[in-house]
Amino acid sequence: MRVWMPVPDRDFDTTEVAVPWRTLREAGHEVVFATERGDVAPACDPKLIDGVIFGRLGAKPPAIEAYRELERSPEFNAPVAWGRIEAERFDGLVLAGGHAPGMKQYLGSDELQAKVREFWALERPVGAICHGVLVLARAGVLGSSRTTCLPKPMERGAYLLTSWRLGRYYRTYPAYVEDEVIAALDDKHQFDRGGLATQPFVVEDGRYVSARWPGDAGLFAQRFEALLSAGPRPRPAAATPRQAT
Numbered sequence: 001m002r003v004w005m006p007v008p009d010r011d012f013d014t015t016e017v018a019v020p021w022r023t024l025r026e027a028g029h030e031v032v033f034a035t036e037r038g039d040v041a042p043a044c045d046p047k048l049i050d051g052v053i054f055g056r057l058g059a060k061p062p063a064i065e066a067y068r069e070l071e072r073s074p075e076f077n078a079p080v081a082w083g084r085i086e087a088e089r090f091d092g093l094v095l096a097g098g099h100a101p102g103m104k105q106y107l108g109s110d111e112l113q114a115k116v117r118e119f120w121a122l123e124r125p126v127g128a129i130c131h132g133v134l135v136l137a138r139a140g141v142l143g144s145s146r147t148t149c150l151p152k153p154m155e156r157g158a159y160l161l162t163s164w165r166l167g168r169y170y171r172t173y174p175a176y177v178e179d180e181v182i183a184a185l186d187d188k189h190q191f192d193r194g195g196l197a198t199q200p201f202v203v204e205d206g207r208y209v210s211a212r213w214p215g216d217a218g219l220f221a222q223r224f225e226a227l228l229s230a231g232p233r234p235r236p237a238a239a240t241p242r243q244a245t
Helices: 014-026 061-071 101-107 110-120 132-139 152-166 177-183 214-230
Strands: 002-006 010-012 030-035 092-095 126-129 202-205 208-211 242-244
Touching (some): 002 110, 010 014, 014 030, 014 126, 014 214, 092 132, 092 214, 126 214, 132 177, 152 177, 202 214, 208 214
Parallel strands (some): 002 030, 002 092, 092 126
Antiparallel strands (some): 202 242
């Protein structure tokens, strides 16, 4: 199976990219990275490698190890341009997140949103985590889907914890991610914040799986890979979000 993973030139979340990449690769899938212009290797948010504050609050060592491995991979060092993506040639799509300013290139791209709409219409597996769900919301495809994303309490808490040193680093946009995602849904009850942050959580809705933050990345990657390997399946009719812990 071939999966495409668009990312900005810089500042994406280390864990949310490297962990799904490693899971998919180990399962025998091909991952194609895509940036706005292509050809040049992108880079994650460096604060997540070195530590957001005083060497802490960054990515966990296993995720950093996966990212260092990713940096050496040929697919990461030769991304294609968003405009060259042919949606029908891929079996899956993963949309990762991140907080830092460089993410706006990815989250605000009309070109990328158009490509995402093309892929969504094919009804093939899509996975989105954290700010990555914003790409789907802004592409106008979520509609009747059940989903999660970075919850408002998590986003607000991270901002309050770090703003004294980093300003609005943890507030990519004035609006909270959760508020913008809910506004893109047909019914606010389609959104699920999940439980405690310490417990990995995803929401599955047919061919779509979503998660909240880097702490969910392992489960998110596993569930997306299982969805990809299972092939097409009908969307469940139930309105209550299905959660996994």
